[in-house]
Amino acid sequence: MDQVVDTPPRLELGLAWPNSFAGLGPAFYTELAPTPLPSPYLVGLNQRLAAELGLAASLVAGPEGVEAFTGNATLSGARPLASVYSGHQFGVWAGQLGDGRAILLGEAQTAAGAQEFQLKGSGRTPYSRMGDGRAVLRSSIREFLGSEAMFGLGIPTTRALMVTGSDAPVRREEIETAAVVTRVAPSFIRFGHFEHFSAREQYDELRKLADYVIDKFYPECRSTQAFAGNTYAAFLEQVSERTAAMVAQWQGVGFCHGVMNTDNMSILGLTIDYGPFQFLDAFDPGHICNHSDEQGRYAYNKQPNVAYWNLFCLGQALLPLIGDQELALAALESYKTVFPSELEAAMRAKLGLLDNQPGDRELIEGVLKLLAKDRVDYTIFWRRLSRHVAGEPAETVRDLFLQREAFDAWLLQYSERLDKAEVEESASLMLRTNPKYVLRNHLGELAIRQAKLKDYSEVEALLALVQAPYEEHPAHDQKAGFPPDWATHIEISCSS
Numbered sequence: 001m002d003q004v005v006d007t008p009p010r011l012e013l014g015l016a017w018p019n020s021f022a023g024l025g026p027a028f029y030t031e032l033a034p035t036p037l038p039s040p041y042l043v044g045l046n047q048r049l050a051a052e053l054g055l056a057a058s059l060v061a062g063p064e065g066v067e068a069f070t071g072n073a074t075l076s077g078a079r080p081l082a083s084v085y086s087g088h089q090f091g092v093w094a095g096q097l098g099d100g101r102a103i104l105l106g107e108a109q110t111a112a113g114a115q116e117f118q119l120k121g122s123g124r125t126p127y128s129r130m131g132d133g134r135a136v137l138r139s140s141i142r143e144f145l146g147s148e149a150m151f152g153l154g155i156p157t158t159r160a161l162m163v164t165g166s167d168a169p170v171r172r173e174e175i176e177t178a179a180v181v182t183r184v185a186p187s188f189i190r191f192g193h194f195e196h197f198s199a200r201e202q203y204d205e206l207r208k209l210a211d212y213v214i215d216k217f218y219p220e221c222r223s224t225q226a227f228a229g230n231t232y233a234a235f236l237e238q239v240s241e242r243t244a245a246m247v248a249q250w251q252g253v254g255f256c257h258g259v260m261n262t263d264n265m266s267i268l269g270l271t272i273d274y275g276p277f278q279f280l281d282a283f284d285p286g287h288i289c290n291h292s293d294e295q296g297r298y299a300y301n302k303q304p305n306v307a308y309w310n311l312f313c314l315g316q317a318l319l320p321l322i323g324d325q326e327l328a329l330a331a332l333e334s335y336k337t338v339f340p341s342e343l344e345a346a347m348r349a350k351l352g353l354l355d356n357q358p359g360d361r362e363l364i365e366g367v368l369k370l371l372a373k374d375r376v377d378y379t380i381f382w383r384r385l386s387r388h389v390a391g392e393p394a395e396t397v398r399d400l401f402l403q404r405e406a407f408d409a410w411l412l413q414y415s416e417r418l419d420k421a422e423v424e425e426s427a428s429l430m431l432r433t434n435p436k437y438v439l440r441n442h443l444g445e446l447a448i449r450q451a452k453l454k455d456y457s458e459v460e461a462l463l464a465l466v467q468a469p470y471e472e473h474p475a476h477d478q479k480a481g482f483p484p485d486w487a488t489h490i491e492i493s494c495s496s
């Protein structure tokens with residue numbers, strides 16, 4: 001009698017799958033399939049990303065796509081795996097972590113180049129430790145919208161193609177439901193991957209990993225003249241510079257990551273792992289967005305130093321390859337020059353300053369001091385200032401301050417600094433640098449409340465807004481307004 005073989009359904013995306021990370025070998029991962037979820041449904045689709053990847057939205061978001069991107073069907077050509085990494089969490093060495101609830105489906109050759117597809121929340125892996133391998137609907141929607149908001153702002157980030165949900169219960173502080181985010185990035189390798197093999201003194205694997213990342217993403221390091229021709233030192237410098245540029249942009253737009261552990265730092269300098277992140281409402285430099293971060297290690301104004309601390313960990317991990325502590329330290333030095341200059345450039349653009357003049361730093365520091373003193377709404381301030389430079393009266397900006405005289409003095413100084421002949425250019429730069437819309441906590445929260453009732457229209461509306469955050473979208477003016485009082489009581493923690 002013929003045996004009936006129960007093969008899982010397959011989805012053909014029509015892409016080639018080079019799966020290069022899988023080529024590193026079994027020391028780097030465990031191959032396994034996602035764990036299916038019952039009766040999945042579509043929560044959100046990023047049509048723009050689907051188009052960029054050359055994927056038909058009807059296929060990705062159709063019944064077969066929803067099954068495949070929930071982990072219930074395989075993608076033809078993909079080679080699912082969970083990778084192993086370690087890391088420092090809240091400043092303390094945590095040992096082995098790894099993809100505890102993420103499964104890398106594989107790397108595909110898309111219309112946007114080689115991209116890895118990863119499912120987050122797709123079930124237990126050998127690295128789940130005490131976790132259930134799942135992600136809840138609320139945090140999945142936050143990651144979906146948050147990463148696209150960063151992309152819309154022009155900040156390097158992983159992307160999210162879609163979110164699917166299931167009524168399967170997931171226990172957190174209370175019972176919630178499961179969701180899966182399909183994340184897309186050229187690579188999901190973190191600082192922690194390097195720390196893992198270095199801490200275990202597995203230097204062959206460490207070198208293999210570094211060579212893989214360098215050949216694929218930092219090939220110019222091979223021909224470096226700097227650091228006595230040391231490829232790995234050049235690599236560390238490149239990562240430091242990309243990280244510096246990324247964090248400078250975070251600071252400029254008022255983004256708090258919330259959990260800058262070394263396992264949440266991308267080796268490509270992408271914003272990764274959207275958990276308790278927040279875009280600032282009122283400007284409070286010491287703002288802590290993660291309710292679990294009792295010491296404020298990851299407060300907004302600590303981010304630049306923490307990024308350096310994390311790079312230092314990466315440098316230490318790469319030391320066996322670099323072979324010379326002085327070279328490693330020299331490679332990290334660039335962070336100290338690139339970060340401040342990138343931040344100054346970001347702030348200069350926010351102010352519409354078209355060139356670099358003495359006194360600019362004082363002007364920037366001066367306004368930040370005033371914003372902090374009066375806890376002025378960060379996004380609204382910059383947008384109103386932009387509109388003022390574009391010709392609107394100063395009143396709407398002035399009204400944001402309690403200390404009007406101090407603000408008037410600053411505004412006078414600023415007006416004198418602006419080049420009158422090029423004020424239109426300044427205004428236009430400001431209006432494409434200072435967003436009207438950011439993904440404020442309360443906006444996400446309202447979309448999540450509706451999504452829990454299976455109405456995903458607000459998720460879709462917010463996605464469209466944050467994808468074009470510099471445009472006016474007059475019908476959505478309200479979403480550019482001040483947060484309601486209850487927004488300050490939203491508690492976002494590591495629970496996700």
Ligand code: AMP
Nearest residue numbers: 097098099100101128131132133134273
């Ligand atoms: P995070 O703080 O979200 O970056 O996660 C830190 C580590 O915990 C990573 O190894 C995650 O894969 C793992 N993790 C977080 N939540 C879960 C979960 N629900 N189940 C399994 N592993 C998890």
Ligand code: MG
Nearest residue numbers: 263264272273
């Ligand atoms: Mg993480």
